[in-house]
Amino acid sequence: MYNPITKKIDLGGIFLVVALILFAYTLVNNAAIQRIDHLLYDYFLNLQGNQVSSEIVIVAIDDPSLHKLGRWPWSRRIHADLLNRLTDMDARVVAFDVLFAEPEADDPQADRLFASAIERNGKTVLAVAPSNSMHNTAITEVLPLTMLAELSAGMGHVDIEIDSDGLCRSFYMHAGINDARWPTFSLAALQVTDEIMLTDVENRYTPTSHAMPSWLRHGRFLIPFDPNPGAVETLSAYQVLSDDEIASKVKGKYVLIGSTATGLGDVVSTPVSRSHQRMPGVELNAHVLSGLLKGSLIREMNSTQHLVLTLLLTGIATLMMVTTSFPAAIVLFLATITGIPALAGLLLFGGHIWIAPAAAVAPLIVGFPLWGTWSHLHEKRINRSLSDRMHHQALHHAATDLPNQYVLEESLRSLSGRDPYSRNIAVLMIIHIKWSGSAGGIVGRSAGDQLLRAIAQRLRDAVRSNDLVTHLSGDDFGVLVNDLTDTESAHFIAQNLLNGLQEPLVFEDEQIFLDPRMGLSLWPKESPDGEALLRDANIAMFRARIQQSNATCVYSTQIAKEVQERSQLEQALISAMERNEFEVYYQPQVVTESGRVIGVEALLRWHNPELGLVYPGTFIPVAEHTGLIRAIGSWVLRTACNQVQQWNERGFGPLRLAVNLSPLQFTDQNLVAEVRATLESSGLDPRSLELEITESTVMQNMQEATTAMRLLKEQGVKLAIDDFGTGYSSLSNLQHFPLDRIKIDQSFTREFQNNDHAREITLTIINMAKRLKLEVIAEGVETESQVAFLGEYGCDELQGYYFSHPLPAAELAILLGEPSESGGTSSHIRPFGPNSLRGTTAIYKR
Numbered sequence: 001m002y003n004p005i006t007k008k009i010d011l012g013g014i015f016l017v018v019a020l021i022l023f024a025y026t027l028v029n030n031a032a033i034q035r036i037d038h039l040l041y042d043y044f045l046n047l048q049g050n051q052v053s054s055e056i057v058i059v060a061i062d063d064p065s066l067h068k069l070g071r072w073p074w075s076r077r078i079h080a081d082l083l084n085r086l087t088d089m090d091a092r093v094v095a096f097d098v099l100f101a102e103p104e105a106d107d108p109q110a111d112r113l114f115a116s117a118i119e120r121n122g123k124t125v126l127a128v129a130p131s132n133s134m135h136n137t138a139i140t141e142v143l144p145l146t147m148l149a150e151l152s153a154g155m156g157h158v159d160i161e162i163d164s165d166g167l168c169r170s171f172y173m174h175a176g177i178n179d180a181r182w183p184t185f186s187l188a189a190l191q192v193t194d195e196i197m198l199t200d201v202e203n204r205y206t207p208t209s210h211a212m213p214s215w216l217r218h219g220r221f222l223i224p225f226d227p228n229p230g231a232v233e234t235l236s237a238y239q240v241l242s243d244d245e246i247a248s249k250v251k252g253k254y255v256l257i258g259s260t261a262t263g264l265g266d267v268v269s270t271p272v273s274r275s276h277q278r279m280p281g282v283e284l285n286a287h288v289l290s291g292l293l294k295g296s297l298i299r300e301m302n303s304t305q306h307l308v309l310t311l312l313l314t315g316i317a318t319l320m321m322v323t324t325s326f327p328a329a330i331v332l333f334l335a336t337i338t339g340i341p342a343l344a345g346l347l348l349f350g351g352h353i354w355i356a357p358a359a360a361v362a363p364l365i366v367g368f369p370l371w372g373t374w375s376h377l378h379e380k381r382i383n384r385s386l387s388d389r390m391h392h393q394a395l396h397h398a399a400t401d402l403p404n405q406y407v408l409e410e411s412l413r414s415l416s417g418r419d420p421y422s423r424n425i426a427v428l429m430i431i432h433i434k435w436s437g438s439a440g441g442i443v444g445r446s447a448g449d450q451l452l453r454a455i456a457q458r459l460r461d462a463v464r465s466n467d468l469v470t471h472l473s474g475d476d477f478g479v480l481v482n483d484l485t486d487t488e489s490a491h492f493i494a495q496n497l498l499n500g501l502q503e504p505l506v507f508e509d510e511q512i513f514l515d516p517r518m519g520l521s522l523w524p525k526e527s528p529d530g531e532a533l534l535r536d537a538n539i540a541m542f543r544a545r546i547q548q549s550n551a552t553c554v555y556s557t558q559i560a561k562e563v564q565e566r567s568q569l570e571q572a573l574i575s576a577m578e579r580n581e582f583e584v585y586y587q588p589q590v591v592t593e594s595g596r597v598i599g600v601e602a603l604l605r606w607h608n609p610e611l612g613l614v615y616p617g618t619f620i621p622v623a624e625h626t627g628l629i630r631a632i633g634s635w636v637l638r639t640a641c642n643q644v645q646q647w648n649e650r651g652f653g654p655l656r657l658a659v660n661l662s663p664l665q666f667t668d669q670n671l672v673a674e675v676r677a678t679l680e681s682s683g684l685d686p687r688s689l690e691l692e693i694t695e696s697t698v699m700q701n702m703q704e705a706t707t708a709m710r711l712l713k714e715q716g717v718k719l720a721i722d723d724f725g726t727g728y729s730s731l732s733n734l735q736h737f738p739l740d741r742i743k744i745d746q747s748f749t750r751e752f753q754n755n756d757h758a759r760e761i762t763l764t765i766i767n768m769a770k771r772l773k774l775e776v777i778a779e780g781v782e783t784e785s786q787v788a789f790l791g792e793y794g795c796d797e798l799q800g801y802y803f804s805h806p807l808p809a810a811e812l813a814i815l816l817g818e819p820s821e822s823g824g825t826s827s828h829i830r831p832f833g834p835n836s837l838r839g840t841t842a843i844y845k846r
Helices: 013-028 031-047 063-068 075-088 107-123 146-150 185-192 237-244 244-250 281-292 301-321 328-351 358-379 382-395 405-417 443-464 487-502 530-546 555-578 616-626 629-649 671-682 695-700 703-714 731-736 746-751 758-771 785-791 811-815
Strands: 057-061 092-095 124-131 139-144 152-155 169-179 215-222 232-238 255-258 425-435 470-471 476-484 505-507 511-512 512-523 582-591 597-608 612-614 656-660 689-694 718-724 739-745 776-780 798-799
Touching: 013 301, 013 358, 031 237, 031 358, 057 063, 057 237, 057 244, 057 281, 063 237, 063 511, 063 785, 075 092, 075 107, 075 237, 075 244, 124 146, 124 169, 124 185, 124 382, 139 530, 139 629, 152 169, 152 185, 185 255, 185 281, 232 237, 232 244, 232 405, 237 244, 255 281, 301 328, 301 358, 328 358, 328 739, 382 405, 405 470, 405 476, 425 487, 425 530, 443 470, 443 476, 443 487, 443 505, 476 487, 476 511, 487 512, 512 530, 512 703, 530 555, 530 616, 555 597, 555 616, 555 785, 582 629, 582 811, 597 629, 597 798, 629 656, 629 671, 629 811, 656 718, 671 703, 689 695, 689 703, 695 703, 703 718, 739 746, 746 758, 746 776, 758 776
Parallel strands: 057 232, 057 255, 092 124, 092 255, 124 152, 597 656, 656 689, 689 718, 718 739, 739 776, 776 798
Antiparallel strands: 124 139, 169 215, 425 476, 425 512, 470 476, 505 511, 582 597, 582 798, 597 612
């Protein structure tokens, strides 16, 4: 069905997008647009609700102080007294927003007293300012007296940035004559106490040569003004000198000293200034200092970034408009012209970044009526493209846009009209993609579609442009290659495809490994027509899947026969439960030191009337593939628990029962309840049941595995890792699982005497398991020397043909000592001798 929100864009839409982008380009530096941006910024700033840090205090040279201490300028003696007073009151930093550029002519001793006070304080910051007293003269740098500067802890510049509307909204982190070397006044105060690390704003300006000195500035930031009246705590200078209670308020504070008196000092208008009011320079510096302390300074996007973002937002919004139909377009338009300013406000609130939005919004307001006219004309062409699109969708897969199976079948029909005796060969490859590792946990529907598209692209890249690549179903692809001259070329192309698919895919910073299975059929060698070619390729692919083969499976009559036999095996397996064809065999597990039987492992056998005795290695993969393993595994668990409980009740126990869990059983949500019900119905002590899980099963999803194992342990069931050492986990992973036992795989048991590598692995498993307080059992024990070796190195238990083959319950009962028909009883568990099928021999530990 047609969706009007996903229209195709034509030349008219492209023209409108380009026109509005160019229009936005002309508005970026427009004065009227900048004025709108300033108003928006001021509005958001007042909503932001910044608060000046309570660590800042202004000592004001105000009107009452001038009345009490005399007219300005004050003698340096007063500044010295004030600084000494602040030192005595333990102010953290004292920063004078006052210029001390000239010596005091009437009282030279006053400068020395002030210098002495600066030296005594040790954390005094003085001001530096630019000066250009006469028009067309070089700018100069106003510095403190040398004796004062040398003793100060730091110096900072106090110049003010004024916007085009006469308001001060920003400051520069560094400034200076021909080199932005002076930190701003507030930053200098922080640097005295080492309270700030502004690595991202400390980049010094690179000096450049100039014909005449100029004042250079670097690192522009917007000031996070506090809109509340009286936001900065302000103390009158004369009160600090005369009132101990007032003076004590400066303890541990950043103290800024500056003028707030009428007509004295710099005053500026700011976004938070009240009507007909302006902010003294020292108070402005307090707001800057608060921003530095709280990390709330606001960055304004630089001109280049602002231009790029404006053009990008304009282009994207316009593109969305021209590809969206009414009435959704109206909603989109309203959402855009309000959303862009709202986004600017959110970035200001949450990220302390200001992005001027007006230049991006204005073109949209102008362009929407233009688009309405264009859209009316565009809609007339929609119906024509609609039928084409529906036809395309009928022949292509929705996720990858590859031709689907219908297209493949149409192409295969053409083979029927070709000469089967020609030298040309056609090859069809059916590829099944299996996600390996943890990919399934991170791949959702939309992400899965992206990965399928990436796979499709790899297939296209690996074949010729005239070869047909199709997407048959969710994870199945087909590739038809025509006009080959020999089978070697077909095999080369197939191998090239497999190699490409086996390369990891990078998705959201994750590497996803594909596990492809490929079946290949050839025309006319094996498959006489297109229908047979498709059938045979699917048979070959299925064979590759069931064999877990990473190589290409080429169709042959033998493979078809094997798949047919596999089908017969599946059909026989489906009815095996109903016909009671399964039987549980038991293999003893013995204590290494004494040879006593400690438990048995339940092993499944299948007696089929036509197939005879079928071993697990043959039918278990089929059961897992078909999902029958769940029902079969449940039957084995119930049967074995009942049998072992009977043996225990007859006095042969207590015997421990080990039962293997398949991966499908272990991931079944009903497993815990099933185990509980089985134990209750059989009466078997939960401590006598040990469930064996392969390490590959638990490593596929450690979190789910840990949860399942914990729930089983809560019932009292023991847990063991089967075939340990053959997978991809490590012993360090075992600490995450509530295990009781590790079962060393028989491949190591058989090889450790002749293979140094296998021996070292075996010893490492035993030693590390002991450190983790886990018991160890070795399977596949077949010789007395293996028994001695494992006993010497601390293996707790043994299992293998050396002691007994797996036996039916009746035969094992006789072996355990059950009365036989010929008489003789032994109800206790006697020490179990090695090779009991051939006689008994005592087991001794070296």
